Amino acid sequence: MTTEPDFDFGKGSVAQSYDDVLVPLIFRPWGERLLDEHGPWGGRTVLDLATGTGVVARLLADRVGSDGQVIAADINPQMLHVARDHCAGSGERVRFVESSAHPLEIDSGAVDAVICQQGFQFFPERAQSAVEILRVLRDEGVALVSTWCSVAECKAFGAICEALDAIGETDLANMMRRPFDHMPEDELQAHFEEAGFGSVELQRHEALVTCDGGPKSAIELALATPIGPQLRELTSSLFDGFAEELSARATELSRGESHLGKLVSNVIVARK
Numbered sequence: 001m002t003t004e005p006d007f008d009f010g011k012g013s014v015a016q017s018y019d020d021v022l023v024p025l026i027f028r029p030w031g032e033r034l035l036d037e038h039g040p041w042g043g044r045t046v047l048d049l050a051t052g053t054g055v056v057a058r059l060l061a062d063r064v065g066s067d068g069q070v071i072a073a074d075i076n077p078q079m080l081h082v083a084r085d086h087c088a089g090s091g092e093r094v095r096f097v098e099s100s101a102h103p104l105e106i107d108s109g110a111v112d113a114v115i116c117q118q119g120f121q122f123f124p125e126r127a128q129s130a131v132e133i134l135r136v137l138r139d140e141g142v143a144l145v146s147t148w149c150s151v152a153e154c155k156a157f158g159a160i161c162e163a164l165d166a167i168g169e170t171d172l173a174n175m176m177r178r179p180f181d182h183m184p185e186d187e188l189q190a191h192f193e194e195a196g197f198g199s200v201e202l203q204r205h206e207a208l209v210t211c212d213g214g215p216k217s218a219i220e221l222a223l224a225t226p227i228g229p230q231l232r233e234l235t236s237s238l239f240d241g242f243a244e245e246l247s248a249r250a251t252e253l254s255r256g257e258s259h260l261g262k263l264v265s266n267v268i269v270a271r272k
């Protein structure tokens, strides 16, 4: 049994911090790359599953054009609230659905593509979620599902975990490992093969986390994740210890340049 606190996207100001800091630094550039590599999107109906604050949905709204449609689904009302605010200008092109991945509140065969950027690892029922993704796709539809590799490869977040371990906050460190260390690539691929997709390809993407603030950005990054509320509750001496440990590691990662090392992700390309 785990004693880790929940990785909760609905707590306090997590949704807004996620959108203000993590989206421009990480999720927008990764979303752009995913869409650029797998287009064209014009005229298609696309489900952005686990849309979060809707960055992929917004990128898609521009790409599908007036003949296309984006459905943005997430289980978390706070994340959806920020997403809806952003998409206020997109008119009818983006439709929001508050839904879990399983059951997924979308009609069978309703979409040409499903994108799920860094959401699948959080789903409690992954095998059934892959089956749901297949169900909502039209014939010859495609699913693009990305999940981070371990913190050993995603060094900026590995540094946050190590800094927390160094000050004795192991529960919090393990919570930070949650999006990275709980989705082995063979299991990920097996879920889509066993769901009954016609073809399943596993790709690997990597990119530096570039940031103008260099190593100083590592603290901002940590505070913007769902562990942010717990970090803010640390005593000032523990927080200072954490900041010192993290800064040393981030300085080593950045090697004097404006980045925090690499992020690495698995990407499933599954065709119905």
Ligand SMILES: C[S@@+](CC[C@H](N)C(=O)[O-])C[C@H]1O[C@@H](n2cnc3c(N)ncnc32)[C@H](O)[C@@H]1O
Pocket (backbone or CB within 6 Å): 009, 023, 027, 031, 049, 050, 051, 052, 053, 054, 055, 056, 073, 074, 075, 076, 079, 099, 100, 101, 102, 116, 117, 118, 119, 122, 123, 124
């Ligand atoms: C790291 S965020 C990714 C958000 C977005 N795809 C992006 O690229 O910014 C993970 C999202 O998964 C959502 N999520 C977690 N469990 C879920 C579930 N069972 N069903 C649907 N969404 C879920 C969370 O609410 C959160 O918004």
